[in-house]
Amino acid sequence: xxxxxxxxxxxxxxxxxxxxxxxxxxxxxxxxxxxxxxxxxxxxxxxxxxxxxxxxxxxxxxxxxxxxxxxxxxxxxxxxxxxxxxxxxxxxxxxxxxxxxxxxxxxxxxxxxxxxxxxxxxxxxxxxxxxxxxxxxxxxxxxxxxxxxxxxxxxxxxxxxxxxxxxxxxxxxxxxxxxxxxxxxxxxxxxxxxxxxxxxxxxxxxxxxxxxxxxxxxxxxxxxxxxxxxxxxxxxxxxxxxxxxxxxxxxxxxxx
Numbered sequence: 001x002x003x004x005x006x007x008x009x010x011x012x013x014x015x016x017x018x019x020x021x022x023x024x025x026x027x028x029x030x031x032x033x034x035x036x037x038x039x040x041x042x043x044x045x046x047x048x049x050x051x052x053x054x055x056x057x058x059x060x061x062x063x064x065x066x067x068x069x070x071x072x073x074x075x076x077x078x079x080x081x082x083x084x085x086x087x088x089x090x091x092x093x094x095x096x097x098x099x100x101x102x103x104x105x106x107x108x109x110x111x112x113x114x115x116x117x118x119x120x121x122x123x124x125x126x127x128x129x130x131x132x133x134x135x136x137x138x139x140x141x142x143x144x145x146x147x148x149x150x151x152x153x154x155x156x157x158x159x160x161x162x163x164x165x166x167x168x169x170x171x172x173x174x175x176x177x178x179x180x181x182x183x184x185x186x187x188x189x190x191x192x193x194x195x196x197x198x199x200x201x202x203x204x205x206x207x208x209x210x211x212x213x214x215x216x217x218x219x220x221x222x223x224x225x226x227x228x229x230x231x232x233x234x235x236x237x238x239x240x241x242x243x244x245x246x247x248x249x250x251x252x253x254x255x256x
Contacts, residue, residue: 008032009092010236011079011133013066014099016044018196019146022229023096024048028057030233035082035092037064037075037099060086066099067121072132079136091138094236097126097145097168104157115160122164127171140183142236145172147190147247153255165190169247176245185244189232192251194223218253227252 010027014020015036024034025048034052038045038061045061052059060082064075083089100122103114126145137143147169150162169188176186193203193213203210203222213222231250234240 007087007089008094009035009083009087009089010094010096011035011037011092012096012098013037013064013129014039016041016048016061019191019194019225019228020096020098021048022225023098023232024059024229025051025055026229026233027094027236028052028055028059030237031057032094032233032236033058033087035059035079036061037066039063039065039099058086064099066097066125066129067117069120069124069128072129075129076132076136079133083136091136091141093138093141095130095133095137095141095143096232096236097130097143099125100146102158102161104161106157107159110160118160118164122161123167123171126168130175134179137184141185143175143179143184143186144232144235145169145175145186145188147188149190149192149249149251149254151190152249172247173245180244185241187235187243187246187248189228189235190247190249190251191228192217192223192249192254194225194228196225213254216255217251218256221252223250223252 010032012020012024012034015024016038024036027034036045036048036059049059049061062078065071083092103118105114145168147165150158151166151169172186172188179186195203203213210222214220228250
């Protein structure tokens with residue numbers, strides 16, 4: 001197991017459940033402390049903090065609406081305060097832009113309200129949150145943005161969501177180029193279908209959908225959070241310091 005040096009701190013957005021939670025715990029298992037954001041469920045966030053502390057690492061939970069761009073300056077101030085008060089430092093090392101939601105709709109039924117919500121959360125939010133946090137990211141740090149297999153293969157009802165994630169994939173390359181002078185790497189991870197409560201838990205709870213995904217995946221099953229979190233933690237480790245501007249799909253070979 002790759003263990004990060006003592007003193008590394010990561011911010012993981014949308015960390016109270018699903019892939020974000022698994023990523024946060026995977027980082028803690030490798031020796032990284034975590035600032036975890038949550039949207040509304042404080043109990044789940046507190047449970048995550050307790051789980052990370054049980055691993056011997058430090059953790060703080062901060063509320064963040066990752067689609068509310070106007071709140072990012074205030075959030076950055078909270079991060080700065082947490083870094084000072086808990087870690088006695090003025091910067092953090094890793095940023096995982098994981099927070100997200102899906103509002104599926106056929107192309108002909110997409111509303112402007114839903115489009116704007118998805119854009120604010122998945123594209124504008126990633127851009128401007130990272131921009132706000134840039135002064136606090138250590139030189140030589142690492143950023144991972146989350147995308148989706150739906151930028152490569154098509155599932156009707158996901159045109160707006162997939163398009164936003166496609167924009168994030170392009171943004172990732174620009175970020176990697178422009179932040180390279182500071183030694184900051186930027187990559188994008190694109191999971192396939194995962195058994196979480198995302199999309200109403202459909203992949204996990206709908207046996208017909210679960211079977212269809214498994215039949216169209218080279219490794220013969222749907223993904224689980226444990227397939228993704230450790231991979232992201234590994235990507236953030238020093239072993240992958242020479243990887244930047246890459247889209248890495250983690251789908252078990254879905255729809256090859």
